[in-house]
Amino acid sequence: MTATLDTATSATSAQQSQRPSLNELRERFRPVFDAIAHGALERELNRELPYEQVQLLVDSGFTALQAPVAYGGADIAVADLYELLIELAVADSNLPQILHAHFAFTEIHRFSPQPISDWWLRQVGAGKVISNGMVALGGPGEVEQTEDGEVYSGTKTYSTGALFADEIFIVVGTKESGMPLMYVVPAEGAGVNRVDDWDGIGQRLTASGTTVYERVALDPEKVLDIESPAGLLVAPAVLFIHAAAQAGIAEAAVRDAAWFVRQRKRTYGHAAAEYPKDDPQVQEVVGRAASHAYAAKQLVRQGAADLQGYLARAGRLSDTTSPEYQQLFTEAVTDVNSAAAAVSEHALAATNLLFEVGGASVLQRERGFDRHWRNARVLASHNPAHYKLRVVGEYLINGTTPSPDSFVRPVKPEETK
Structure with missing residues (x-):
């Protein structure tokens, strides 16, 4: 195993100049996401694990995007990765979560080289999938x-x-x-x-x-080893991949709400219009859901841009005990925790509003509309917001800075129950 990343890092500026634009990335991967979206509902109803869809992401080069160009990747910007993860989550929110460890830890190796980093990035560039x-x-x-x-x-x-x-x-x-x-x-x-x-x-x-x-x-x-300056930011990186998935879920819920109302013929005797699509009350519900979805996406976009900056700053530091690093870590945790908690609230609101656009027919299992709320709920519970917001509040009130090791310490067995 090579102990350094000389080959991958000596031409950083050259690699960045070879980075595809976000529009180019979208054009390249939207057909892939469309293929993944096809059959997503059936997979959910039949509980069919998406082996083919994961392989499609590998074969298309999606899982290798973070690796250096020299290793078979595209060295894409952090913010661009999260944009694509939102679109992938619209297609099937299981996929970003399946790959969350792959993407989060690869990000760390890009910004914080260690003896295993060269091996890791070569594996990712070659199409290997890494989990936890x-x-x-x-x-x-x-x-x-x-x-x-x-x-x-x-x-x-x-x-x-x-x-x-x-x-x-x-x-x-x-x-x-x-x-x-x-x-x-x-x-x-x-x-x-x-x-x-x-x-x-x-x-x-x-x-x-x-x-x-x-x-x-x-x-x-x-x-x-994750005791490097960038390595200690793995928790915010993982957290924000879940946030990207939630933003995609919210967008998918709005899409399904609009489709359902558009084709629906039945309504109520006391409704404001003959058809639901012309009912201002129903239109307002869909618009409100869209507002929540929009807010969730914008929060992820801003948070991803912030995270990219924090990772880059951390990669230039060497001492995790320095006041400079402590301030950086505090800013990262405060910003990312605040954004992620808000994304969860918006995603849950958007997915819940989907059930307000129709009667009993919106609840039919064959439509699978419930999966949006269930998926958003699981991702929100996976990273309970109140714990993160307490850290933010304690810092803002008392100036108590968060400890990096408290975010990446091993989970105790009793905490899994």
Whole structure:
């Protein structure tokens, strides 16, 4: 494994000049997103995991976009990635969540080179999908020393995307610093058993289930370190991928609301018009939902631009204990938490309003309209806003700066219940 990123980073300005524009990216990937949208409702109703759709994203080069041009990627801007993730979520919100660890941790390696970064970016550029196994179930597991090296045994839950991945990074313990000790292992390697037992009310096709590791070999060259300045921003990066998914969900809900009203013939005797499409009350409901969807998208756009700036600033720093870094981290957490919490509120509002545009027929299971609210609800609950807003409020009131390790510490087993 190469220990530096000289090849990938020496021509940064040249790579940026080769970056495709956002319009070019949209033109390239909208046919892909359209193909993914086709059959999304049927997959939801039949609970068919989107293996083909993930592969379509790989084959089209979508999963490689963050990698340097020299490694097969496009080195696209952070803000452009989030624009595309919103559009992907409109097509199928399961896909951004399936790939959230892939995109978030790749972002970290772009801005914070470490020994494994060169390997990671080459894998991403070659079309490999990388997932996570971070949350312990029933205990953190154990590392055992054998004649051939260390092996890990343990069980992880909420292993989102693991069934679709080529590589998985797993937490195998805690370092002396209190930060998680992580290794990257092959998803189809000996001893890795991925189980599709996710039974949440929404985001049902993300395969966010259990992964069991039985004496899985740990490669000492594939230790994943997130104690770098940019690495500690992985939590905001992950959080905002979920926000992008919620913004896409809100837009999809508005699309379905407008379609439903446009073709609906039945209404009520006390309605304001003969057809729902001409009823000012119904029009106002759809308009209000659109307002929430618009606000969610704009918040994600601004937040992504902010995150890009924070990552770039962090990449120029070396000391995570310096006042400069603490201020940067505080600004990043405050801005991203505030935006993400607001996105959740707007997405839930937009998806709930969908049920106000019709009577019982809007509730029919075959329409699948409920999936929008369920999916938005799961993403909102996955990152409870009140915890994040408390951090913001405590800082604004008392000047208490957030601690980076509190956002990336290993999750305790009892927290998975």
